[in-house]
Amino acid sequence: MKPYSYTISKPSEIGGVIRAFRSLGVSGCSLLISIFTAYTKKDGLQEMVDALSLSFPEAEISGMTSSVCIEQGVNRTEKIIILFEVFEKTYIHTICFDHAPGKEDAVGWAVMDEINKISRPLCGIEILASQSDHRFSDFSPFLNVLTHELPGALPVWGALADSQTWPNHTYVFSKKYISTAGLVLRVYTGDISIMLNHVLGFRPLSRPLTVTAMDGPMIIKELDNKPAIYYYDKYIHTPDFQEQSLPFPLLQLADGYVHAHLPQGRTLDGGILFNIRCTVGTEMRLSYGDPELMLAETKKIWEQMHAFGGESAHILSCAARYQFLNKNLGDILANYNNVTPSFGIYAHGEIYRAGQRLVAAHLTGNVVVFREAAEAQQKDVSYNPVHLTQHMAHLLQMATFVSTAMKELEETKDALQFAATHDSLSGLFNRGAMEKYLAQCIKNNAEIGMPLSAIMIDLDHFKTINDTYGHSIGDAVIRTLADLMKKHTAGRGYAGRWGGDEFLIILPGSTLETAETLSIHMKDDLFHAHILPDDFPVSASFGVTIARQGELEQSFYKRIDNALYTSKENGKNRITIFDANGTAKALTMQETGDW
Template sequence: MHIGREFHKTVRFGGGLVIMFQTLFNFAGMEQFGACLKDPELLAHARRSRSVLIQFFASALDPAVSEPLHAEICRSFPGAIVTGITTSGEIYEGQFVFHRTVVVFSFFETSELHLLSEPCRKGEEAEVGRRLGLAIAERVGSSSVKGLLLYATSQRMDGAELLGGMRGSLGSVPVFGAGAASYDNNGASWVMAGGKTYWDGAAVVAFSGDELEIKVRDYMGWEPLSRKMTVTEIGDPKWIKTLDGVPAAEVYEKYLGIRNDENFFQHMLEFPLILQRGDKLVARVPVSRGENDSLHVAADVRVGEQVRLGYGTPHHIMIAPEDIRNDLGGFEPQGIMLFSCYCRQVYLQEAVNLETKAFQQFAPAAGMYTYGEFYGQGEEVQMHNASLVAVAMREGRQTESSAALPESSDRPTGTKQMEMTSRLAKFVGVVVGELEQANREMQQLMQTDRLTGLHNRGKMEDLLSGAMQRAESGEEAFALILLDLDRFKDINDTHGHLSGDAVLRRTAQLLQGHAGGTVAAGRWGGEEFLILIRAADAQQAGRLAEQIRAELEQTDFQEAGTVTASFGVTASAAGEPVRQLFKRVDDALYAAKRGGRNRVVVAE
């Protein structure tokens, strides 16, 4: 490594047969970059490389120099792909640096790289993503792409919509990258690509090649602590208006005492909202407080999603990811890129390097602190917050010795205060989990008929209310089956109430066998049972009722012998009040009784 007073340069090869070559520069100012264009070692690597990728990470990239800088680079490195992105902190040799320009040269001997970029303003994300995806598929072929590096101005656009537009054309290609951020220029951020500057736009580098291998890992380290809250109203996908019907920002004031002052943003960074997307927990970091106590978050949320307040645990952020670092080390990378959320930098403060510096022992590791991280593949690709995404690349095969890595003596341990914070967070998380479990059990008791185990009348009324709302909005119709056990009083009088209870329980078991999915069954009262069937008409419900009637008649109730029931069936009608619906199904049930019992009457 050459170390000068004003800039550093790092050169490192990966293990095994080296084909890819990566080197890092760390400048105090861009005027020093000219020396790179004359570096004989870099020029020699360029001559024997099929593709060259040059990336700039800095908060103060000058848009005015983008075009002449690109032209100057291409004179020394013809055909080089040049990208740049503004940052909220640079990562050099796996460590945080500030007010520096980090430049990464990556030389690929056999791989082919393609750069595509487009302007993209708010509202255009899905269409721009679709065009980028199609262009990649047409130029490279989606089956040949090993990975996509994506940079975008995510502060001023919906990154999730951009990814959604790309997804349809790219199958299971892994996507990784970052949203532009900045601590300079009054927070203004942008992306540079091929000599162009995009204040609102996206740039994609597509990697392909038979010898190229890419491994991507991510981790968060924030854990959910509070009870679950439902997103009940949003503005656009990045504005949460209410949680459980309450203004969203009030949640932070109620539980954490975070008030609407000049430190609101800094305090909230430590406590993102955590939600489940597929099989992953993802974070949504609030970045500002809006009108009527709404919250502006860094990435998309959806109405109906359940979120919880999260808390960063230093143990998970710094220590638990050691297996991820070792996994990438065992991969024998020849270059590593790191994309870490700005909130991790704010949270870890002076300990920020403890989670990233170990990557440098495997390969030259550089990157940035972001405004959102892109990661995933197929249907799981999405925009993240509060995460670190590590990307390892290699050309050529691993050596046989790569299976076992020596145990690192540089294991991050954190401070005593961090250890105490982790234990406190663990305690709070366990307590919240126990309370939630107790609440679930209480809710189950409150909604369950104690004798039969079916839904009780209160729960069935709740389900019926929801079904009525969907029917009134035209979303879906539903049907009801009301059944009453025939001559149940005679069973109690002849065999006793214990025998009658056994009949009710056995009937409930039979009904439970048909419940699930769109069918809900409950005890309506005494010997009456109600079945609600979503997205069904009267004829469909009638066939189910007849099936249940026949099964009931053929069941051996032991002491009580044969037991039958009478059934009334009907379906909802548009604009019909619930009272009228129930009168119709009740009349159908009594028509079955009057008709001789043990029969089904369908009221159209």
């Protein structure tokens, strides 16, 4: 494949473009003509499409509006880019649909019906979308259908149209279709390799905030039960909200991937308007743009582009990235273009795969590279370092300060949280934390029937150990038992120091037999641990029981305490097991293998 591009200022100049391309005399099995345009008058758009359709009746023609377009790695403002891509082994199928408010999933199924009619192998799908002048469209149901029906390895990407008067006059169009609330899908089939990547470059700033109220799918009404705008006012002071919130989107972590939601405005009652769906219960964090991270991510993409050796690249980047990176973005695009001729637009929302799932988000840079050649056609070029402008350098310094301060605060918070819930000597949960976990497990047992067993442990002759060998040895005994408890309960439950030389293990979801087996292993390991200076063995007494469904916490605790007391009264160094009805079973040293 090979790309040819032309820049014009108004639709009436399209004739010159047609003559210039015809004069090249190029041919192939198919031709894709893309129109990326800052011009947004419907009649003019139709004029260009009609002229191109008349001159190239076999070509697939489609495009979208954008406030800034990209040609050969250069940002073009107030221009129209006409891109001809000539293919040798690839065919393009164009599918167009209007949005159907409230029936977006039905549109998804209708699109899939059209895709399934295509006989050639699918290689990739590019989605060009526009949002209504009067309402934001919810693309999630549509994308969910495509996620479910399309192969997970199929490259799928796209963008939402932009304009200088956004959300007004944003169009997507093809030969016989033009809409401010529509979808144009370009389905690539045949024999072509497609490399798809996306970058973000934003880091968390605030503590986690949970969406607690929505007003429809696009307005976050409350975060942590406060008006959503409260946190923008608190952290960054936003008298001009839409302009000043640009570098501070909300970040969402979902399925291991980070997505950005960029505010589009505020409501009178303190809600925040987005053009991307959100749901109650979603965890968000205010974030900030990190220029150094952005440059590192874009360099990594350049390296992948260089290794891939593509023949043409589509850049579908967020318009907010253009405003944020400004002059530095020109240097980044120049690097891309040195490797692969690069064309595209700046969007008001981007579509990409997060793992298997298709999502719409903001502040993302989609980089899509095409190659029909069987092997990479690598160029002998090197990466030109991008030097931050003075403004961005100052921003980087501030970002570094914020990042370091946030890390220190998180570490302090984690340390305080650990100290509040853990015993300092053993590293086990303290009694307060264990009481909380026990209450929750008792509740789960009563409400959903989850089994609950527990083990209570008391070190034998611990006062004698302290008096004979000193408190440092006594501390070593406690730490050794604690390590054994952590080892044997990892992933099974909660281990805590109940007080002094008493310890408790809570095992939600475990049977009485499991608790018995764990007790035997811990008792045996402790007995052979060689802790004391004279190698005299350290023993412990164990009480084990299981809860009846719906049993009260006080009754359950009394039974396990009685089981431990029975072990102590019957000579120590043994395990006593009470079933749910209080029937006792004792395991002596011989039975647990300690002789």
